[in-house]
Amino acid sequence: MKTLLLPALLALASLCVQADPLISSWYTEESGSYARIYRNLVDESAGDAVTTWSRGQGNQTQPTYGGVHRIESSSDWIYIHTTGLASSHVMGPWYGDEAKTLPFPNFPSNQAVIYRIPRDPAIPANLTATSLGAVGYFVDGVAQFDGQDGFSYGSFRGEDASPGSGYWNRDAYVSEGVTFDNAQAHQAGGNHHYHVNPPALRHALGDSVDHDIATNTYAENFNGRHSPIIGWVADGYPIYGPYGYSDSEDPSSPIRRMISGYQLRTDLASGAARASYPAWAERFHGVGPALSGSQLGPNVNAEIDGETYSLGRYLEDHDYKGDLDMTLGEDFDLNEQNGRFCVTPEFPGGTWAYFTCIDPDGNPVFPYNIGPQFIGSPTGGTVNAVTEGTTVHFLGGPNMEDTIDAVRHSPDSDEIILTWSTVEGGTYQVESSADLQAWVEEGAAFSVDANQVTVTDARDPGGSFFYRLVRKSIADYDDTGF
Numbered sequence: 249m250k251t252l253l254l255p256a257l258l259a260l261a262s263l264c265v266q267a268d269p270l271i272s273s274w275y276t277e278e279s280g281s282y283a284r285i286y287r288n289l290v291d292e293s294a295g296d297a298v299t300t301w302s303r304g305q306g307n308q309t310q311p312t313y314g315g316v317h318r319i320e321s322s323s324d325w326i327y328i329h330t331t332g333l334a335s336s337h338v339m340g341p342w343y344g345d346e347a348k349t350l351p352f353p354n355f356p357s358n359q360a361v362i363y364r365i366p367r368d369p370a371i372p373a374n375l376t377a378t379s380l381g382a383v384g385y386f387v388d389g390v391a392q393f394d395g396q397d398g399f400s401y402g403s404f405r406g407e408d409a410s411p412g413s414g415y416w417n418r419d420a421y422v423s424e425g426v427t428f429d430n431a432q433a434h435q436a437g438g439n440h441h442y443h444v445n446p447p448a449l450r451h452a453l454g455d456s457v458d459h460d461i462a463t464n465t466y467a468e469n470f471n472g473r474h475s476p477i478i479g480w481v482a483d484g485y486p487i488y489g490p491y492g493y494s495d496s497e498d499p500s501s502p503i504r505r506m507i508s509g510y511q512l513r514t515d516l517a518s519g520a521a522r523a524s525y526p527a528w529a530e531r532f533h534g535v536g537p538a539l540s541g542s543q544l545g546p547n548v549n550a551e552i553d554g555e556t557y558s559l560g561r562y563l564e565d566h567d568y569k570g571d572l573d574m575t576l577g578e579d580f581d582l583n584e585q586n587g588r589f590c591v592t593p594e595f596p597g598g599t600w601a602y603f604t605c606i607d608p609d610g611n612p613v614f615p616y617n618i619g620p621q622f623i624g625s626p627t628g629g630t631v632n633a634v635t636e637g638t639t640v641h642f643l644g645g646p647n648m649e650d651t652i653d654a655v656r657h658s659p660d661s662d663e664i665i666l667t668w669s670t671v672e673g674g675t676y677q678v679e680s681s682a683d684l685q686a687w688v689e690e691g692a693a694f695s696v697d698a699n700q701v702t703v704t705d706a707r708d709p710g711g712s713f714f715y716r717l718v719r720k721s722i723a724d725y726d727d728t729g730f
Contacts, residue, residue: 269486269594270326270367271641273477274316275336275388275452279644280671280699282725283314283333285340285355286429289348292464297338306355306438311673312726315389317645320638325364326480327634329729330389332359332440336452338464339440340429352427357438360729361391365628369484369600375585375621377532382441382630383618384481388449390433391441392479392487395563395615397424401522401545407552415533416522416545416562421612423561430465432612444612445490445604449478455489457610468610474503474593478604479617483624487602487617488592496577496590497598506581506588506603508613510566516559518549527571528584529564532620566614585619600624645730646671650717653700666715667702673723678703681714693720 315335342352397420400412431448447466475489495501522545525536
């Protein structure tokens, strides 16, 4: 029986784990794969995902690579480079109505983002409000938006508008959730993003979510483990999935689902006028609690242009439980910003952290991922270029190094089966050598349409061999931002 020898560096690769979670927590396993979407239900049913597409502001006339494709750091910042397109799952399809007959107006597109996150987060004297657009990034390179959608009630028009009055701000999940795909994402223009719990990403990370491949649907299934980091916010603090230690200071305490600090207001019954603010909104907006004039909202369950303005439509339709004689850490887990100071597997000494909020069935719960304000100073954000010296920790996409995943000897033959992680669109040649000096081509060069290649080699028994994978070329791709 022959012996297979592999370079020692490959065996050591698994030991090269970054100590800093801000570097090591990014989802890069599929970095060498093209981003893919299902254009419609027919595509989804057939499993026919495409790598080029065009609709509205989302145009990919060439394939591009999904997610984070470069991670680098300085003493003060972590920089991620991402297309903004999910790498952890196939995106789409998207529709504008519950019946799924009206196509959503935009597909996503390569955003070519460089986003920096502070390595030394700080708690400010005065908290900063979140804003429209990305307030952070999830670890698969997709933008994190907060809970609003940019519309608010405009009394001057008697309906929601953009811009509206700014006093009654519409909840994106309630008003736009119908447009989310099964991964709970959609687009603003071509900018793909999550507002709420991202089940497809959590499934890829092993966080208590099952995926039914036949229906492309996700189901919550608690596995008893602490949630992983699923994203990072502009203030430098992590977002975890929904499960954490029941005692914020004790890693040996039972793990359970974190409970939101918000609930629907009980003082607004059907037909009631939206004429007052909850206490948190009074603090946040600096007006109220009684409202008047342009500050007033529509009555609860008002019918406007055939649409019901039900309770929960606006962020201000919720009370913070801490204002209702309930106790943080006893009656609920997460503070007004949707976080808590706690120990986690990645931070045994403790950190401020956000947690995504869900109900027992996995449905998103207000305020979803982040409250109306950041916990820390949001000094991070999008930059046009990296203008300081950095250390590069990861290169992905077309620049990803080919690595051996598995080596197996067939028990029924003298075949060696080798599996490499590769770059989709690459053309490769397998070569072998008995002495690392003379290399012999094994078969013809071949192109790959996935980010993994498996090669079977059969030769006479006996001897020892090295193998290597040589990338000869790469197909054209949308290289914006690479």
